[in-house]
Amino acid sequence: MSATAEGPVLDIRGLRVTFTGGARPVRAVDDVSLAIARGEVVALLGESGSGKSVTLRSVLRLHPPRKTRIEGTIRVDGTDVMTLEGAALAAFRGKGASMIFQEPMLALDPVYSVGDQIVEAILRHERMSRAQARQRALEWFEHVRIPSPERRLEAYPHEMSGGMRQRAMIALALACNPKLLLADEPTTALDATVQVQILLLLRELQRELGLSMLFVTHDIGVAVEVADRIAVMYAGRIVEIGSVRDVIRTPRHPYTAGLLATRAHGGRLSGNRLPAIAGSPPDLANLPPGCAFAPRCGHAGESCMHEAPPVVAIGAGHEARCVLLKTAA
């Protein structure tokens, strides 16, 4: 339809997010570039404070403008998100890109029925009658496989189970057929059994509707389950990006390798200690001059402490930010 129909749905270039609200500016995201093709799912993998959620929220410009400095460009289906203001920004949110939140109990307003909230969201973007919007909400409820959807539309968030709420949240996010779906750890707050169901649902909906999705998670298993590509973030930067297969089977960045090693396997003998990455993530307000991971890295050399590591292409679409790869190549 649009001129850029063949281009990436999401194109982030040189994104840099600095929070200026505190005593010292905190650079939460630094030089992140990422593109998502139509129908592709990319997982942003990282621990708390690695900047994955900040990146996600930047796409919808949800950071308080007075306390945040955002540099770089973000394009969603050709629209430059950074230049949107006022009504254009409101029209973009929910329609151009929409978001699934981590904790549906908190992300749904407790005093309105779930159906009302979806209807409101639809009416914000579509010219249709309330009855038509309601009909569409009902169809989405069926789509996300909520049993007895007519009755559930009238339910309040507290009357639903956690899994059901997250399904409703997904229906709410998809209600206006957004071009890009952002998911902020959508399974973290759920029970383990429900997590699997929600992941399967998301994967199914994604295939069925050809959704493009940016999926934030700290769980490697979830990332593998849902994503086509994985981007590993550390201290605000993408340290390794590649297809799920490449990143999981042949991790090239020491951090990614370390993350994979820390996973508990079923076959592991009980009583053995799980390997861990020593140390803790750096203070974002006080980053080391060189590689942010160097203080915790077993392979770090002298140069790692002083120079920022370059991005090294390893294979097709597989890149990592590490000096070791450069010398090896």
Added chain:
Amino acid sequence: MRAATAEAFVRSPGYWVTVLRRFARDPVAVGAAMVVLGLILMAVFAPWLAPQDPLQGMTLKRLRPPGTDGHPLGTDELGRDMLSRLIHGARISLFMGIVPVFTALVAGAAIGIVAGYAGGWTNTVLMRTMDVFFAFPSVLLAVALAGALGPGILNSIIALTLVFVPPIARVAESVTTGVRSRDYVEAAKASGAGALTIIRKHVLGNVLGPIFVYAMSLIAVCMILASGLSFLGLGVKPPMPDWGLMLNTLRTAIYTQPLLCALPGVMIFITSISFNIMTDGLRSAMDIKA
């Protein structure tokens, strides 16, 4: 077919219906609510309920104890029927308890919500102004304001309103600040809602309930303050029947007819404790989101 399913939505009970149902399950709160309702009905129908004229006294029958023939609750220092005066007193006492709180609710909620939602300088200016009023104990502030404005019902209503604006504004501000940083506000923003929609639907919807309950709990305090003002001669003027004022005028008879003197105090006590228990029940009934 599709239209038919759309029409066939089974309505699940709304938020307030659920709250009422939960409230109904608390027998103590329901009892208190009945007492409050009874007091309000008593105030409304006072002229029909009172056996005698509350202003007409007989100097020959002064300070009769409760149980006297024709005067089941006795007579006051001017020989007026106590029962009639207590029934009529409910009118002015409840009025003085409720009206200032509701006026303060409107003003305080507006100030608090604006301060809480806007944040920054707006918040600082509004809330520090409120804090200035907070620096005075409420009784002292009410007495000072009523004293400055002069005695009378209207002036004491104004004084009491001013006393209750700061606490309500503070509660409204803190609730609004809490709601503003909630995920559902961000979720609404993320689905394209403007600031006005967010205030109107998501902030007001979540903030008015708790503020209202808090204001209800102030009614008892306000009634006692109003009685205090009347007691000091700053509120209702004699010979109007007001519980606070009656407490004041009967004070002189405390050694001769102690039971009689206590009656207006008993009424104040019953009313304020009923309001308190009722709002407590309402508060816990509204806490269904957790």
